[in-house]
Amino acid sequence: MSQVNWNNYACRDYYDELLAAPGKPRASADELCNMLARFSAEELAERKTAAEIAIRTMGITFTVYSEGAMIDRAWPFDIVPRIIPASEWRKTEAGLKQRVQALNLFIDDLYHDQKVIKDKVLPAEVLAQSVNFRPQCVGINPPHGIWAHICGSDLVRGGDGTLYVLEDNLRIPSGVSYMLENRNVTKRVLPELFASGKILPVDDYVAQLYDMLASMSPRPGDDPQVVVLTPGIYNSAYFEHAYLAQQMGVELVQGSDLLVDDDDVVYMRTVEGLRRVDVIYRRVDDEFLDPEAFNPDSMLGVAGLMRAWRAGKVALANAPGAGVADDKVVYAFVPEIIRYYLDQEPLLPNVPSYLCMFEDDRKYVLEHLDELVVKPANESGGYGMLIGPRSTKETRDEFARLIKANPRNYMAQPTLALSTTPTLANGLPQPRHVDLRPFILSGPETHVTTGGLTRVALVEGSLVVNSSQGGGSKDTWIVETDENAAVAAEQEGV
Numbered sequence: 001m002s003q004v005n006w007n008n009y010a011c012r013d014y015y016d017e018l019l020a021a022p023g024k025p026r027a028s029a030d031e032l033c034n035m036l037a038r039f040s041a042e043e044l045a046e047r048k049t050a051a052e053i054a055i056r057t058m059g060i061t062f063t064v065y066s067e068g069a070m071i072d073r074a075w076p077f078d079i080v081p082r083i084i085p086a087s088e089w090r091k092t093e094a095g096l097k098q099r100v101q102a103l104n105l106f107i108d109d110l111y112h113d114q115k116v117i118k119d120k121v122l123p124a125e126v127l128a129q130s131v132n133f134r135p136q137c138v139g140i141n142p143p144h145g146i147w148a149h150i151c152g153s154d155l156v157r158g159g160d161g162t163l164y165v166l167e168d169n170l171r172i173p174s175g176v177s178y179m180l181e182n183r184n185v186t187k188r189v190l191p192e193l194f195a196s197g198k199i200l201p202v203d204d205y206v207a208q209l210y211d212m213l214a215s216m217s218p219r220p221g222d223d224p225q226v227v228v229l230t231p232g233i234y235n236s237a238y239f240e241h242a243y244l245a246q247q248m249g250v251e252l253v254q255g256s257d258l259l260v261d262d263d264d265v266v267y268m269r270t271v272e273g274l275r276r277v278d279v280i281y282r283r284v285d286d287e288f289l290d291p292e293a294f295n296p297d298s299m300l301g302v303a304g305l306m307r308a309w310r311a312g313k314v315a316l317a318n319a320p321g322a323g324v325a326d327d328k329v330v331y332a333f334v335p336e337i338i339r340y341y342l343d344q345e346p347l348l349p350n351v352p353s354y355l356c357m358f359e360d361d362r363k364y365v366l367e368h369l370d371e372l373v374v375k376p377a378n379e380s381g382g383y384g385m386l387i388g389p390r391s392t393k394e395t396r397d398e399f400a401r402l403i404k405a406n407p408r409n410y411m412a413q414p415t416l417a418l419s420t421t422p423t424l425a426n427g428l429p430q431p432r433h434v435d436l437r438p439f440i441l442s443g444p445e446t447h448v449t450t451g452g453l454t455r456v457a458l459v460e461g462s463l464v465v466n467s468s469q470g471g472g473s474k475d476t477w478i479v480e481t482d483e484n485a486a487v488a489a490e491q492e493g494v
Helices: 027-038 041-058 086-110 124-128 176-189 205-215 238-248 305-310 334-342 359-367 393-405 482-491
Strands: 019-021 061-066 069-074 077-085 150-157 163-169 226-229 251-253 258-260 266-270 273-276 279-282 315-317 372-376 410-414 420-425 428-437 439-442 446-448 453-456 472-479
Touching (some): 041 176, 061 238, 077 420, 077 453, 086 150, 086 163, 086 334, 086 439, 086 446, 163 428, 176 205, 176 453, 176 472, 205 226, 205 279, 205 315, 205 439, 226 238, 238 251, 258 305, 305 315, 420 453, 420 472
Parallel strands (some): 077 472, 279 315
Antiparallel strands (some): 061 069, 150 439, 266 273, 372 410, 428 453, 439 446, 453 472
């Protein structure tokens, strides 16, 4: 007797990623849903257990901060993948490339002529009160004119089936290692579905990342020395830092492993002596990157690193100062930024936003706090947010006080009817809300990951997907259906 009866799957209230209606899988998910329906309860449980064993064996962990302590946890993973048709993904990929191209032009402009301010596309007060604008970066020309080499843009699907950009992460976005490991684990527990070749691969990311980093080397023609700079083992993303360094075959270093000499060159201390470093994929925040230029008390960075970067002796990814566009107030202006720099209409829509720095928007937000999601401009990881429909009066009063005290620091968005996807709960697939973080690499060429990291709210009805807040994740499949393949062939003139 089948344990998964899709006729009983309650997906009526939201757009579901796998089922168009109860009992009716979407074309791209038909094969997966049919297979799951054939599983006995024991087999489904065995596959779930196999995934948990694989995660422990592979050492896939993440760190959370809780009550002043740091706790290592096994990566929370659901075995039922989320599926997106390849025909839809091609359009999404084009929209992400367009968006990141415009954002890089925007950042470069802010550190040079600031035409976007002079032409009143971005209000001057947004830049004037930006906490991530770095005066130390003014006038610097990074390789290829690129500042945000690695971007993670969060996407959500609304009730009408449209994918919206929720925010752009351009400082040091995390999560790509989990995207890659999710695929490795899924191949172990659902190997039969990969035989058809319809699921597009994700494993070329590491090679693309290395090639992009190497292209930035100030010594073209040589074998570049690339390193990953980590704050160390107590950082919540340390697993990812170590994973990417190991996969690329480059050194994982901390600030104490590097020095900048009088020639403004960065060297790495090795048992064989000093070795020149050409490219640093830094996973240390701006303010701790160089005690000479930023926080003088920082023990995580490298004294003189900004001096070496300004002299063109080393390349940094992401470039310091890129976070000026990683601001939830700047986000609201991205559609206009695309039109301004590219003379194009945005291919991906923003979620409608209210900026508390504008009087009318602020008045609306304060009057509708119980309906809106309120976000501080520069927090991440789901911290510091107000989810109005689930808030208490005390919390709303506190946010009203915070907004009035610093309007520039807050924006608000309506609570979207986030899409759901089947996720195992009590042994059976149940609808849970998801988002998606694709990663975009910008260098001589631009690459978008095939899909991205799907994060899932494991609690019924919850909209919070961050792993730091109790969320989980699942593999994301971009799938070529027969219909997709026919459309793609027609578009390519085959």
